[in-house]
Amino acid sequence: MSQNKLHVRSGDRVKVISGNYRGATGQILRTIPDERRVVVDSVNMRKRHQQPTRENPDGGIVSFEAPIDVSNVMLICPHCDEPSRTGTRVDADGTKERICKRCDNPIPKSEA
Numbered sequence: 001m002s003q004n005k006l007h008v009r010s011g012d013r014v015k016v017i018s019g020n021y022r023g024a025t026g027q028i029l030r031t032i033p034d035e036r037r038v039v040v041d042s043v044n045m046r047k048r049h050q051q052p053t054r055e056n057p058d059g060g061i062v063s064f065e066a067p068i069d070v071s072n073v074m075l076i077c078p079h080c081d082e083p084s085r086t087g088t089r090v091d092a093d094g095t096k097e098r099i100c101k102r103c104d105n106p107i108p109k110s111e112a
């Protein structure tokens, strides 16, 4: 059984609740369940100074998002539009769904 399941998926809108980017919102671009980290659009930008290569003869500065810890983000519920805790509910037909603990609505998968 996997202990690595995260409370957010790629495509989710999240709010950053701690760290340098506290208060920022963005979409999850990528999840790294093994490290319990996520990459959020425009959050935790890093710059890499790159030596000129054959593909990129001028070199220069490349910006990219560095992963942040998944515990630093909260899912923004699409129903109440607030950062919310999530839970899991099992439907009568046996399907599991993520629910918002604030408004009790199911949160759809929002695959990017």
Ligand SMILES: [Zn+2]
Residues within 6 Å of the ligand: 077, 078, 079, 080, 081, 082, 084, 100, 101, 102, 103, 104, 105
């Ligand atoms: Zn909600």
